[in-house]
Amino acid sequence: MKKSSLMFSTILIISTMVTLSSNNWISMWMGLELNMMSFIPLILNKINKSSSEAAMIYFLIQSMSSMMMLMMVLINMYNYVLSMNMINSIINISLLIKLGAAPFHMWMPEILSKMEWMKCSILMTWQKIAPLMMINNMNNSGLIIYMSIIWSVSIGSLGGINQTSLRKMMGYSSISHLGWMLAINKAMNLWIIYLIIYSVMIVLMCWLFLDYKMYFINQVSMMNMNNTEKISLFTMMLSMGGLPPFIGFLPKWITIQSMINEKEFLCIFIMIMFSLIILMYYLRVMTNMYMSFNSSVKWITFHKNKTLTLTIFLINMSLPLIMIVDIM
Numbered sequence: 001m002k003k004s005s006l007m008f009s010t011i012l013i014i015s016t017m018v019t020l021s022s023n024n025w026i027s028m029w030m031g032l033e034l035n036m037m038s039f040i041p042l043i044l045n046k047i048n049k050s051s052s053e054a055a056m057i058y059f060l061i062q063s064m065s066s067m068m069m070l071m072m073v074l075i076n077m078y079n080y081v082l083s084m085n086m087i088n089s090i091i092n093i094s095l096l097i098k099l100g101a102a103p104f105h106m107w108m109p110e111i112l113s114k115m116e117w118m119k120c121s122i123l124m125t126w127q128k129i130a131p132l133m134m135i136n137n138m139n140n141s142g143l144i145i146y147m148s149i150i151w152s153v154s155i156g157s158l159g160g161i162n163q164t165s166l167r168k169m170m171g172y173s174s175i176s177h178l179g180w181m182l183a184i185n186k187a188m189n190l191w192i193i194y195l196i197i198y199s200v201m202i203v204l205m206c207w208l209f210l211d212y213k214m215y216f217i218n219q220v221s222m223m224n225m226n227n228t229e230k231i232s233l234f235t236m237m238l239s240m241g242g243l244p245p246f247i248g249f250l251p252k253w254i255t256i257q258s259m260i261n262e263k264e265f266l267c268i269f270i271m272i273m274f275s276l277i278i279l280m281y282y283l284r285v286m287t288n289m290y291m292s293f294n295s296s297v298k299w300i301t302f303h304k305n306k307t308l309t310l311t312i313f314l315i316n317m318s319l320p321l322i323m324i325v326d327i328m
Contacts, residue, residue, distance in 0.1 A: 152179030
């Protein structure tokens with residue numbers, strides 16, 4: 001790793017910690033700005049046209065949302081005309097723009113399609129922590145958040161159907177998962193559990209795609225993988241879709257139980273129905289891999305990424321394994 005990358009990665013972590021540990025709006029805003037200014041050089045680590053476009057889009061979107069938030073904070077400090085509900089609503093909108101939640105989502109798949117896999121994994125995981133914590137601290141389950149949950153789950157599902165780019169598909173999947181995180185955001189510890197499990201799955205998935213240099217769906221079917229590697233990738237995709245008994249089902253299970261306790265039956269019904277569509281486009285990727293260009297290789301033969309394959313398989317199967325141990 002270059003020294004500059006190490007420095008900006010450290011600032012990225014510290015800036016998020018600054019936002020999380022702040023007790024006033026200005027300090028939180030400073031943390032978010034530091035976070036943005038440290039992530040842009042990471043995007044530009046390899047200078048090319050795509051990464052330059054991605055950095056510019058990210059800078060414009062994040063600057064606009066930060067400006068909205070700072071303006072509302074200053075209006076709140078000086079007790080101007082706007083009501084408290086209006087101020088909270090606009091702050092919520094600015095945080096949703098930062099997260100890439102629907103209907104403010106258009107920049108997210110676009111920027112992901114122009115970045116490397118590991119930068120994509122940072123954007124889909126670490127960059128969500130600070131805005132989600134701020135929404136949680138505001139402690140208001142207003143109409144804007146509720147509508148954003150429905151929009152994120154629906155657009156995240158429908159938007160990925162026609163995608164041939166794996167990075168865009170993962171972007172729409174991330175928007176859908178964000179809707180689930182916002183739904184469980186009232187219960188602080190639970191959304192953190194969701195984010196941790198989701199982050200582990202995303203990092204492993206991006207690592208796998210980077211290892212095989214996969215960027216489009218047609219590349220998946222042409223990879224010369226043995227059966228063990230195919231099974232690992234298959235379980236990872238099903239886990240990302242939230243199919244039981246894989247580990248990806250656990251956070252969705254927690255969310256469903258939490259929302260049933262809150263009597264949010266209609267919302268959870270919509271979310272479950274749209275999550276089936278996500279499962280469908282994950283299965284489409286896997287079906288191509290199994291049905292086309294299938295070469296027969298020995299089951300136990302590993303390629304260079306033996307550790308990664310085993311790690312993915314064990315993590316995805318950890319939920320049923322734990323349940324078997326409990327029964328015994």
